[in-house]
Amino acid sequence: MTIPRFAADIDAATIAAALLERGCVIVERLAAADLCDRVEAELAPWMAATPTGGDEFTGRNTRRTGALLARSPSAVGMIAHPTVLGVVDEVLGRNGSKYQLHLTQAIAIGPDSPAQQLHRDHWCFNFHRFPVDLDVEVSTIWALCDFTEANGATRVIPDTHRSEGLEYSHADSTPAEMERGSVVLYLGGTVHGGGANTTGSVRTGINVDYTLGWLRQEENQYLSVPREIAAALPEPVQRLMGYDYGAYALGYVDDARDPIAVLRPDRAGPSSFAVPAS
Ligand SMILES: O=C(O)CCC(=O)C(=O)O
Ligand SMILES: [Fe+2]
Secondary structure, three states, rough: OOOOOOOOOHHHHHHHHHHHHHHHEEOOOOOOHHHHHHHHHHHHHHHHOOOEEOOOOOOOEEEEEEHHHHOOOOHHHHHOOHHHHHHHHHHHHHHHHEEEEEEEEEEEEOOOOOOOEEOOOHHHHOOOOOOOOOOOOOEEEEEEOEEOOOOOOEEOOOOOOOOOOOOOOOOHOEEEEEOOOOOOEEEOOEEEOOOOOOOOOOOOEEEEEEEEEOOOOOOHHHHOOOOHHHHHOOOHHHHOOOOOOOOOOOOEEEOOOOHHOOOOHHHHHEEOOOOOOO
16 A cells, blocks of 8 residues: 655645545655754754653654754754645644644664554544544654665555554555655554664654644643743744644633733733634
């Protein structure tokens, strides 16, 4: 089963349509080498200081380094890439829904690592059984090195996003083989997992997920990113982090202020919770 692939200049609506149809899609070389180089260099000391995972799922020879907005100023180029946000907007922003950053992490799968258990990322919500036609999450993994089947390219099973349970095996999955700077996107319901790394090198990817505004973030952005760093980010990124309403009346601060006012006092205008006309 092949994963749909698009060149970097294809419009977000086309990519989103393929993502919604097949549950996964690759956009080739969306990040320039220079962006990958900077993110890699900025994260190197943090990744070196990150312990390996404590169980099979997180990977006993895998390092997961989070808080990318705090640790890599350049990572915002991936986290808020206009094409990716355009796709997320099509998938999660339907009917005017708000969406937010869910998690950011570099995943470095070390040599001789077994494949990660197959899973669906929206299981993070306590395995809640969302309606199968409701997409609550979009996940992305940017390749910081060439992703190959041998070095642990993310394995995805296309067409599994409208099902439940886990009656699938690794034999059903396809490695998201792609060049450095490419990104694989999949839905919260799509069955996938990190691949086995049978090489002597480390497979590094940048995992950035997005979720609906009325669900809780997997990585707490307010606590992961120091306030002074958050305050210096562009307003759309601050809103994406959660300094925004999450839905009609969710997330206000003290006297019903817009959360963005915490970082930008000039935005402290009164909020309106007038019930919309039906
Ligand atoms: O590292 C990968 O390729 C996938 C990781 C993953 O799916 C996860 O940790 O949820
Ligand atoms: Fe996952």
